[in-house]
Amino acid sequence: MSVSGTLPKTMRAAVLYGPGDMCLVDDYAVPEPGPGEVIVKVAACAICGTDPHILAHGWPNHPPYGEFIFGHEYAGTIVALGPGVTELKMGDRVAVEPHKGCGLCDNCRDGFYTTCLNYGNLAKGHRHYGFTVNGGYAEYGCIYTTCVHKIPADMSFDVATLLTTAGTSLYGIRRAGGLQGGETVVVSGPGPIGLLSVALARLSGAGVIILVGTRAERLELGLKLGADITVNIRDENVVERVKALTNDYGADVVLECAGTEQSAAAAVEYTKMSGRIAFVGIHANSPNITLNARKIALGNITIAGTRAEGERSVARAMTLLNHGSIDIAPLVTHTFPLSDIHQAFETAEKRLENAIKVVVKP
Amino acid sequence: MSVSGTLPKTMRAAVLYGPGDMCLVDDYAVPEPGPGEVIVKVAACAICGTDPHILAHGWPNHPPYGEFIFGHEYAGTIVALGPGVTELKMGDRVAVEPHKGCGLCDNCRDGFYTTCLNYGNLAKGHRHYGFTVNGGYAEYGCIYTTCVHKIPADMSFDVATLLTTAGTSLYGIRRAGGLQGGETVVVSGPGPIGLLSVALARLSGAGVIILVGTRAERLELGLKLGADITVNIRDENVVERVKALTNDYGADVVLECAGTEQSAAAAVEYTKMSGRIAFVGIHANSPNITLNARKIALGNITIAGTRAEGERSVARAMTLLNHGSIDIAPLVTHTFPLSDIHQAFETAEKRLENAIKVVVKP
Amino acid sequence: MSVSGTLPKTMRAAVLYGPGDMCLVDDYAVPEPGPGEVIVKVAACAICGTDPHILAHGWPNHPPYGEFIFGHEYAGTIVALGPGVTELKMGDRVAVEPHKGCGLCDNCRDGFYTTCLNYGNLAKGHRHYGFTVNGGYAEYGCIYTTCVHKIPADMSFDVATLLTTAGTSLYGIRRAGGLQGGETVVVSGPGPIGLLSVALARLSGAGVIILVGTRAERLELGLKLGADITVNIRDENVVERVKALTNDYGADVVLECAGTEQSAAAAVEYTKMSGRIAFVGIHANSPNITLNARKIALGNITIAGTRAEGERSVARAMTLLNHGSIDIAPLVTHTFPLSDIHQAFETAEKRLENAIKVVVKP
Amino acid sequence: MSVSGTLPKTMRAAVLYGPGDMCLVDDYAVPEPGPGEVIVKVAACAICGTDPHILAHGWPNHPPYGEFIFGHEYAGTIVALGPGVTELKMGDRVAVEPHKGCGLCDNCRDGFYTTCLNYGNLAKGHRHYGFTVNGGYAEYGCIYTTCVHKIPADMSFDVATLLTTAGTSLYGIRRAGGLQGGETVVVSGPGPIGLLSVALARLSGAGVIILVGTRAERLELGLKLGADITVNIRDENVVERVKALTNDYGADVVLECAGTEQSAAAAVEYTKMSGRIAFVGIHANSPNITLNARKIALGNITIAGTRAEGERSVARAMTLLNHGSIDIAPLVTHTFPLSDIHQAFETAEKRLENAIKVVVKP
Secondary structure (H helix, E strand, C coil): CCEECCCCCEEEEEEEEECCEEEEEEEEECCCCCCCEEEEEEEEEECCCCHHHHHHHCCCCCCCCCCECCCCEEEEEEEEECCCCCCCCCCCEEEECCEECCCCCHHHHCCCHHHCCCCCCHHHCCEEECCCECCCCECEEEEEHHHEEECCCCCCHHHHCCHHHHHHHHHHHHHCCCCCCCCCEEEECCCHHHHHHHHHHHHCCCCCEEEEECCHHHHHHHHHHCCCEEEECCCCCHHHHHHHHCCCCCEEEEEECCCCHHHHHHHHHHEEEEEEEEECCCCCCCCEEEEEHHHHHHCCCEEEECCCCCCCHHHHHHHHHHHCCCCCHHHEEEEEEHHHHHHHHHHHHCCHHHCCEEEEEC | CCEECCCCCEEEEEEEEECCEEEEEEEEECCCCCCCEEEEEEEEEECCCCHHHHHHHCCCCCCCCCCECCCCEEEEEEEEECCCCCCCCCCCEEEECCEECCCCCHHHHCCCHHHCCCCCCHHHCCEEECCCECCCCECEEEEEHHHEEECCCCCCHHHHCCHHHHHHHHHHHHHCCCCCCCCCEEEECCCHHHHHHHHHHHHCCCCCEEEEECCHHHHHHHHHHCCCEEEECCCCCHHHHHHHHCCCCCEEEEEECCCCHHHHHHHHHHEEEEEEEEECCCCCCCCEEEEEHHHHHHCCCEEEECCCCCCCHHHHHHHHHHHCCCCCHHHEEEEEEHHHHHHHHHHHHHCHHHCCEEEEEC | CCEECCCCCEEEEEEEEECCEEEEEEEEECCCCCCCEEEEEEEEEECCCCHHHHHHHCCCCCCCCCCECCCCEEEEEEEEECCCCCCCCCCCEEEECCEECCCCCHHHHCCCHHHCCCCCCHHHCCEEECCCECCCCECEEEEEHHHEEECCCCCCHHHHCCHHHHHHHHHHHHHCCCCCCCCCEEEECCCHHHHHHHHHHHHCCCCCEEEEECCHHHHHHHHHHCCCEEEECCCCCHHHHHHHHCCCCCEEEEEECCCCHHHHHHHHHHEEEEEEEEECCCCCCCCEEEEEHHHHHHCCCEEEECCCCCCCHHHHHHHHHHHCCCCCHHHEEEEEEHHHHHHHHHHHHCCHHHCCEEEEEC | CCEECCCCCEEEEEEEEECCEEEEEEEEECCCCCCCEEEEEEEEEECCCCHHHHHHHCCCCCCCCCCECCCCEEEEEEEEECCCCCCCCCCCEEEECCEECCCCCHHHHCCCHHHCCCCCCHHHCCEEECCCECCCCECEEEEEHHHEEECCCCCCHHHHCCHHHHHHHHHHHHHCCCCCCCCCEEEECCCHHHHHHHHHHHHCCCCCEEEEECCHHHHHHHHHHCCCEEEECCCCCHHHHHHHHCCCCCEEEEEECCCCHHHHHHHHHHEEEEEEEEECCCCCCCCEEEEEHHHHHHCCCEEEECCCCCCCHHHHHHHHHHHCCCCCHHHEEEEEEHHHHHHHHHHHHHCHHHCCEEEEEC
16 A cells, blocks of 8 residues: 655656757656655756766657656655555655666576666566656656665765765776775776765775876865875876886776776776776767777786666665765755756756756755 | 895794793894895784684694794884895885795685695795794794785884784685675674774775674774674673664674684574675684574575685785774783783783783884 | 466365375365466476475465465476566476565565565565465466576476476585686585586586485486595595595585585585585574584685575576586486375385485376 | 606707797707706697797797797696605696796785786796796796696697696686576687687586687587587678577677687677676787777676686696596697697698697607
8 A cells, every 4th residue: 555645746847858858847747656666755866977968869768758857866755655665664865776677687686787688678677767767857756665765864865866876986896896905996087976986995995096087176076085196197197107106017996987988998008917997987979999908818807897876886885975984065066946957957068167966956 | 135234143032942831032043034035123023812822732833842933913124135035125114914825735826825735834835924933022033025014104013013913804804705885794702803803894895883792891992993883792682682783684794703602603693694704713712613504504694714814914904904094003902021921921811901902022 | 468278267286284284175276377477387396305394384474274385396388477477478388496586675686586585575575486375286386487497398397397406506506606617526415406416516617526425326326417426424434535535635615415414514624725615405403503613714614505596596507407418317216196295295205215306296 | 856867968949049030959958947846848739829929029028039949838747856846746747837926926916827917027936938938849848836737647648738728718717707507608719719618618517608700610610619509700790690599688708719809899799788708819919909888888798808827727627628528639630740840830820721729749
């Protein structure tokens, strides 16, 4: 039996009507939770780097234009429980993650639900909130309980919107084989994923953390989040610098978060023999990149792709951040009301005023 | 070619003459370093829980009584380099670890040098400093470079003597399968290994850390080292308490550092289904313990023995501690000059004045 | 929409009416498949070692006496498909496995569905066929698709009933850390799990396989299934013999399938330093066993409990057996019609006529 | 103390005098074994794909021209033992592997001796036989005991020369994360490494094995070595074919043994989501290759470089082959006396008469 307080019939939402065509409406039907689902009153929804891409191009298997609400990094309060939900209760403050696997396929059964083999197949139970089903740029979101995490009392909703990204960062560390205590880690690319990778590598037992990028102010922020050394590739040869910092051996682990050929190719060069690289950034704009395969083979190097916040990494990242003393709040540089979502997107896309993470508040 | 400053011919040392018969001598020959070896001027040597056992009973393959200097947790300064040594230089401040594998056997080649299959075989190159060859209760110690680690400038020699123990603690975490970020960890037994396990679990990404023991003052110290919750088994049913703290599921990981049947048997009961236990403490006094094998099998539980500071854990622990903000200095509760080594042993064995770690200073 | 041929309304089934009270009835209602479920016309159902225990004592959360059909190692033909089933089709020849996790809990999401944290909770979707819901000692069984596997055309239904057991054997190998090619493996206990462990270790890359037991005819069968050497503990000291066979080092991997204290305790002694043991047998009769914890700790030995056919091991074992050249059919020593189920149980329990695996055919 | 029979003072050897300049000499001094070394009377030495490269270009840190004997895949009989050698005895029939790590560096201590951080540093104890120190194109070879493996009585020396290559193939499987029983494996490139990868994947628990290449006769040989299906990329679109064979999911594991961009790039496309690829072939001619990084990241795909026969894979492969029923002898297609080494090289390089592996017999 489902439980809910008195919810309105309709809500304000940002709806995609076609490529590049996002409109605010006030009369979108408030969703009703099915079995295992809950309704979250959205307090904050962060703009992911993928969102401008969805706005411009849609996404495979997206809901029909005219009905499609995207946004997948949101946080808020439970206001309704679908039939059978016992894991959460009314009033719980929560953050969400977007991937729900089908639970049936080989990958889901092996724990790899972010690479569910029934991706986009609603009939089999797969959901990718904000991609193949509706998400959080609205007053209310409907989502399956496995995607919902109670947040600590002292965590703000704005910070909670960072947890999906933090989960991706932590998953990158796992995909790189985890960290043996004290290993030297390079994080390349100080965007939100990279900066959170610095924080989570610090909390996961890294030794020296070297942050590589181009923007001085982001590199400085990285020092506050746990990096020991920064390398600005506009000023320095990163391969030489990392080697100089590591007795000429190279780094034990590289978290490639820039998603560029330059970053990935350099990583292969400055990784230690038998070292490990995770591709945490998505090579969206230029998928085909050229790497030194000879070095990969002769260097016994591992490269592990990282598909989103897999293997329960959002919950793990939340617990880690809750027990550590690193403040990630400065990553949220801008907030806008939902009514200003177009300005929010412009701020995020163009990185206006050095924007890092922009949050929309319905 | 070897390098050395002007060393004296003889030195003060605590020599074992027979079971229970340790004497200070002033005319023990200062060792000369062979290929790959260095001489450390010992600044501090901590008493390990195994040392009173060695004092009373010797050790398999120990050097002849009358020549045997034990003590294996020491730190000091490099004062001579054997032929071929380039990894270290004169004056380096260092800490040591006691195990040097033969490098030839299958286990050494797999990285398991603390379980070298040529244990005690000097001809094959195995060394166990302070056990099968001489150690550190003396003014000078001779040791292979792979067992020697440069310490940070701001680390005291007293603290550096803790690194072998810290390496064991960290190895326990590795043997337990490492920590997925945020996992709930129980540390049972707040001796030196247990207390350092708390610190290293915190630095390795634990979530909630529960410290279990019997002595209030040690449990309190555990809170300072990173524990969140303490359980005094004199006051509480530890199985019930851990279950109550973990939604009735049990702990993800248990680091069993007490080395008692009670502790090990309880761990099996309060470990989560599919959880992992490391036996970090040595069950020296009562090797045969009774466990619930049905729970192990049906619970899909893993128990991993932990042989000392394996798989380069001393170096890793040192780096981790150097990057963290946990102060382990309070573990060294007492220091004595080498001339008072008998009093030092009595203090350590009987835990006089709440002694935790007792350090001897030649 | 569900699909089915014309099924009868009622069926013959062996129903548990109380402890020790199993009766054949002819008017049990044929089940109807729910979403994601199928109906299997049972061709054969093997008696598991747990079944006599269930017959005598029931099982936690079992269906009400008077309705409870047990039996969980069955094979047959798909005769009806519940709504949404696309993975299987009418007429498919299949084998089943008994565990279906809830898919929601942390363990299920990590891939550990045999240790689902919602065990026995039907509302959360957990099913343990033949234990907490009905199984296969009947003409028809209803079961979730994730528990059903298409079998090769040349595999008989009798052999197919062995796949759940084979899955457990293979899971034991996985729980022991898998096999590095050529490792020496001891299998202790030549019951069905042990004999299939021999076959699957051979197919998974074992080197020397040593089978340990007490019954000469079973040890001989083990040689046909892939063992190289047998040790009869009635004639030989197994610890000494295994050491003699392994250069005095001990075995790399031990699959403990006997479920006795003697077997487990000996395994600890004859395992190599840094070796791995899986407890594959359930220590049902004497859960509390005494082990040498000192050897476990100082030997860096791992013991991994094995909960049933976890982590998709049934499908994996089927594929392995299908590609190998080992004939496991001789394990099925006896078959009985469902009407003779009491005699079948007596044969299995008392191992009459050297029974190994007894199969009931509805 | 060293042990030897009466060895001649000089021997026949193929000596490199400069790039492309290999000469047979009859008066090369027979080596004397140092501590831990043995002398092998070479019975057979196979030509590795790297050897023509060494002939043409030398190798970093190679012995001086005029003294340099290469060849690293050899087998023969022990005829002298250096001081301290107890692992082998006079008359043992053995095969060798070329990498001896320093045993001191972090990688060696972690078990990664093929990526020793002291590569080429003789003073630190590193040896790469046939590369940085002398090898086996001679009547006698001197080599460290850890690189020497006793072969089974029924294994010919010709077959024994394949073990280094077999070790590389097996290491590729390990680097790919090992095989879960029954996984679908693609082997791309039916050269010696690829064909042995087929055999070792079969012996390590693969399910369906798909062999991809261009030469019909080699693909046919692959079927005899354990492949189930072959794909000739001259006739078929390999990406489409592999997908069609795998329910459109792609392969679980790919062993890329061709060392070409085409092969590597296609592998990324036909690997399953969350699947694993090992780069076993060396991308020698075109180190920089272009891959679909977007697929790697979004597909959660792992690529693991494979540096030679690491982590004791030669010994493991020998044991596996010894327990299996796959005959690898057909891989040795040609043998030549040492006096015809130039013809042997021409046959190998140009693959005359469909040469696969060419063996030289001193």
